[in-house]
Amino acid sequence: MNEVVLNMPLALVGYYEPWWVQILKAVIIFAVGLQLVPMVLIVERKLLGRFQHRVGPNRVGPFGMLQPIADILKLLTKEDFRPRTSVGFIFALAPIISMVTAIAAWAIIPFSNTQDIFGTEVGFYGVDPSVGVLYAFAFGAIAFYGLMLGGWASGSKYSFLGAMRAAAQLISYEVSQGLALVGVIMMAGTLSLTEVVEAQQAEGWYVFPQIVGFIIFVIAGFAETNRAPFDLPEADAELVGGYSTEYGGGRFASFFFAEYLNVLVISGLTVTMFLGGWDIPFWDEPGWIHPFVVLFKISLFVFFFIWVRATLPRLRYDQLMSFGWKILLPLATVNALVTAILVVVID
C-alpha cells in the first residue's frame, strides 16, 4: 500500500497545494496568530480584573481594547539592553527560538479539513504532517531551549534558576503529556491531526472515553505553557522574572508573545485531540463555519487558562515534581495501558 501511495501524484494524496496557496496560508496563519495574541492579552487582563471585582484596563481606546497595542509599542520602542555578564549571541537567539517554535506549532492546528475555495482545494491548516502530534511535541520541546538558553545566557542567578526550573519542568511534564495523548492516538489510529478530528466525527469526541487523558493533558499543558499554577520558570515572586529577568524591550516582547501563543497552541491541540476540532455534534455543519467553531472552542480553553490563573497559587517546586512524577505519570501510563487493552478487546 505504501508503494501505491508513494507512486501517486502528490495532489491525490492530499499533501500538495499550489505554491501560492501555501504562501497565502502561511501569511494568514501568521497574521491570525499575531492578531489572536493581543486579543488574549487584553482578554486575560480584563478577565483577571473581573475575577477580582476589578474592571481591568479601560483607558486606552474603547473599553481599553487598545491596551495591548500600547504595551507592545512600549516594549518595542525600548532599548534592547544586554547585561555585561550575558552571552551575546545566545542571549539574542533565545527569544527567536521561543517565537519560531510557537509559531511553527501554531501552524499544525487544523481549523478545518480541505475546503473548496473557488475551485482550489485548500487545507485550513498550515501543515498536516502524518506525524502531526510528534511535530507538536518536537516544537514544544525545542521551545524550552528558548527558555533554558535565555536563562543561562543572561548570566544572572535568577535567570539561571528559572532556566533550571524550566528544564526540570519539561522532563517531568513532557512524558505525561505524551502518554496522555497515546490513548487518543490509539483510538484514532493516526497521528495526523485532521484525521484525529475526522475519527472523532465518526466515533464521538474523545473527551468522554479519554477523560483521564484529557485531564492529564490539560494539566500538563499548564506546565508546558509556564502558566499558573506551574509558572515556576517565571515565578515573579521568587525569581523576579525567572528566565526573562534580564530581558527587556523587543526580546521580552518575543518571550511574552511566544508564551501567549503557546497558550493558544495548547488550547488548539486540546480542542483538536479531545473536543472534536471543528466538529459540531449532531449537525452536518457547512465548511465555512469550521474555523469559527475551532476558534470558539479555543477561546473556551483560553478562558479556562485564565480562570485557573485567577484561582490557584503557584505550587512549591518539590510539590510540582512529585505531582508530575508520582501522580500524573502513573495515571497517564495506566490510561494508555487500559486504552490499549480496550482497543484490542473491542476490535
Next chain:
Amino acid sequence: MPYNPGDDVVLVQRGPSPGGAGGAYRAFGETLRGLKQTFQRLTEGTKTIQYPEEKVPVYPRFRGRHKLHRFEDTGLEKCVGCSLCAAACPVDCIRVVADENTPENRVSAGERYAAVYEINMSRCIFCGYCEIACPFDAITLGHDYELSDYNRSDLIFTKEMLMAEPLDRTPLRTAGE
C-alpha cells in the same frame, strides 16, 4: 508527676495530612472548589469606582480642606486673629498675623482681625483641633480632599483661598447611605 492541665484542654483539630493518592484526590476536589469560588466572584460584577469621574461620597463630619467663614448678615469675617488655632495645631501649620480693626477698615466683628492667615497643607494632618479651639467657629474643616499640587509652595493656602468657597467637587453622603 506529669503535668495535668485538667479537663479544660481543647485538642487541636488537625486537617488530614497531605500526600499520597488520597491527598491528590482531595487536592483535585479542593481545586474544583476554588474554581467555583472564583467563578462566583466573576459573576458578581465589579466594585471599582472610576475615581476621577466617579467619587466616593464623604460623610458629613469628614475632615477635609479648611474654610474660613464670614457672618452671613454683615459679611464680616468671624476670625478675630486670636491665634488659638495656631496654638492648638499639633503640627504647627497655621500662621496668623493679627491687626487692629479701624472704623475705616472694618474686617472682622471683633477688636482685631487676621491680616495674614496661612495654612500649610503639606503639613496639616487634618486633626480638626483648630476647629475645636476656635471660639467663634471661624474655621471649619470642609469636605474637599483633592489638594495635591506640583509645588510645595502652592500648598500654603492663603486667607483668600481659605475664604473662597471650595470648588464643589465632593459628593456628600446622604442620611440613608
